[in-house]
Amino acid sequence: MIWNIIGTWIAAGLTIAIFSFLYKDNPLYKFAEHLYVGVSAGFGVIYVWAFDLKPMLIDRFISEHGIERWILLIPAILGILMFSRWIGKFGYLSRLPISFTVGIGAGLGITASVQGFLLPQIQGTLLPLTTINNIILVIGVITTILYFYFSHEFKGKTQYILRVGVVFIMVSFGASFGYTVMARISLLIGRVFFLLSDWLHII
Amino acid sequence: MKFWEKLGELDRRIIFTIIGLAVIIPLVLKITMPIRVSETVRNAYHSIEHLPAGSIVMISIDYDASSGPELQPMLIAVLRHCFKKDIKVILLGHWALGLPLGEIALNRVAAEYNKKYGEDYVNLGYRPGYSALMVGIGREFRDFFAADYRRVPIDSFPFMRKVHNYDQISLLVGLEAGATGDAWVQFAGARFGLKMFLGATGVTAPDLYPYLQAGQITGLIAGLQGAAEYETLIKEAGTGTLGMPTQSVVHGLIIIFIILGNASYFVLRKKKK
Numbered sequence: 001m002i003w004n005i006i007g008t009w010i011a012a013g014l015t016i017a018i019f020s021f022l023y024k025d026n027p028l029y030k031f032a033e034h035l036y037v038g039v040s041a042g043f044g045v046i047y048v049w050a051f052d053l054k055p056m057l058i059d060r061f062i063s064e065h066g067i068e069r070w071i072l073l074i075p076a077i078l079g080i081l082m083f084s085r086w087i088g089k090f091g092y093l094s095r096l097p098i099s100f101t102v103g104i105g106a107g108l109g110i111t112a113s114v115q116g117f118l119l120p121q122i123q124g125t126l127l128p129l130t131t132i133n134n135i136i137l138v139i140g141v142i143t144t145i146l147y148f149y150f151s152h153e154f155k156g157k158t159q160y161i162l163r164v165g166v167v168f169i170m171v172s173f174g175a176s177f178g179y180t181v182m183a184r185i186s187l188l189i190g191r192v193f194f195l196l197s198d199w200l201h202i203i
Numbered sequence: 204m205k206f207w208e209k210l211g212e213l214d215r216r217i218i219f220t221i222i223g224l225a226v227i228i229p230l231v232l233k234i235t236m237p238i239r240v241s242e243t244v245r246n247a248y249h250s251i252e253h254l255p256a257g258s259i260v261m262i263s264i265d266y267d268a269s270s271g272p273e274l275q276p277m278l279i280a281v282l283r284h285c286f287k288k289d290i291k292v293i294l295l296g297h298w299a300l301g302l303p304l305g306e307i308a309l310n311r312v313a314a315e316y317n318k319k320y321g322e323d324y325v326n327l328g329y330r331p332g333y334s335a336l337m338v339g340i341g342r343e344f345r346d347f348f349a350a351d352y353r354r355v356p357i358d359s360f361p362f363m364r365k366v367h368n369y370d371q372i373s374l375l376v377g378l379e380a381g382a383t384g385d386a387w388v389q390f391a392g393a394r395f396g397l398k399m400f401l402g403a404t405g406v407t408a409p410d411l412y413p414y415l416q417a418g419q420i421t422g423l424i425a426g427l428q429g430a431a432e433y434e435t436l437i438k439e440a441g442t443g444t445l446g447m448p449t450q451s452v453v454h455g456l457i458i459i460f461i462i463l464g465n466a467s468y469f470v471l472r473k474k475k476k
Contacts, residue, residue: 047302112393116394181405183426187269187272192227
């Protein structure tokens, strides 16, 4: 219980320290900012050890037998090779694990993009033009794609197609910006709610 | 003219103070307002509502403290809905720093509904790997999650013994502050046919609407507004509902500031000419 109270007071103090930047930059804000970065990095290191290295490599190496055990040496060696970047003439060895990671990422990503994004999105756009919404959607997709078609210069009356595309793009930017404003205000509400309820018990 | 000049040079700290007061006053006065439920949130709600008791819902914590004010109310609302319907919950996450938030919400809501760890819910925690993990657990959970968040073997939990891959998961709920939602849709949804809905921060939500339109996700809870709508549907008011009047007041103020700022700009430009 006492630790909860101490934790709440520390959190409230740090929140106010961060908010103090709104007046002007000051040492209190800098302290809170650096503390956040440091704690996040420390937390990350602990997580990598507790949920990655220990259970998936060290514990399994001890408990597994036969090929299941020795195959773990491959990721372990690849991981260690990443550190070779710090050793001048052996720095090139770090390219091995990086190429391994890039290869896996590209392999997984390409199939996922086609199977999980491109094809379903094309399918989702092939709509019967029977409702206003469907008509707007199809016009929006075609004019926006044409806006990014650079192999042909649109002149004369055809340039109006691009202008329609620009309108759709601007509406999309507007929606994203509106959502972003809402998100930022939500974060402010969250912190003020914490200060008023958990810390000051006003609400 | 002087008014517009002064307005154009207004100290930003005055605006911050006005916004601050606009946030504090409605919260202190506990102003309430009706919340209209959107179709996207209603569809998300029905994805859980139509599941039979005993089904398994997997919730992915793909956010951390910086997005907590938006996504934590969603997590609490979804957990309440699941436990109210006797649905079993598996929690995991791709954002290491967010897992403690998941644990806090899980323990709090489970206590409200007298749910027991290992029988009604389990927290698998965090594993690295992201897309490879999503593909891997489509084959076998144990390859990645042999033990839970507390390092207890998952086979020691009765309901987890029958869970091997996505075939035993009725629904995935991804709570997203970044691009992990895209990966869930593209890897688990498209490849394994896993049914899912997403809850997202206001910043992330616009990028997820194409998935909704194409039917790749069954629903979308967007921002604190979405959380408030979900709370309305389950009839459990939380911080989402409490925050909505404040959100409306501040949005109104921002619109006024935008209009005044633009008016000041055009008046002063005309004067310069």
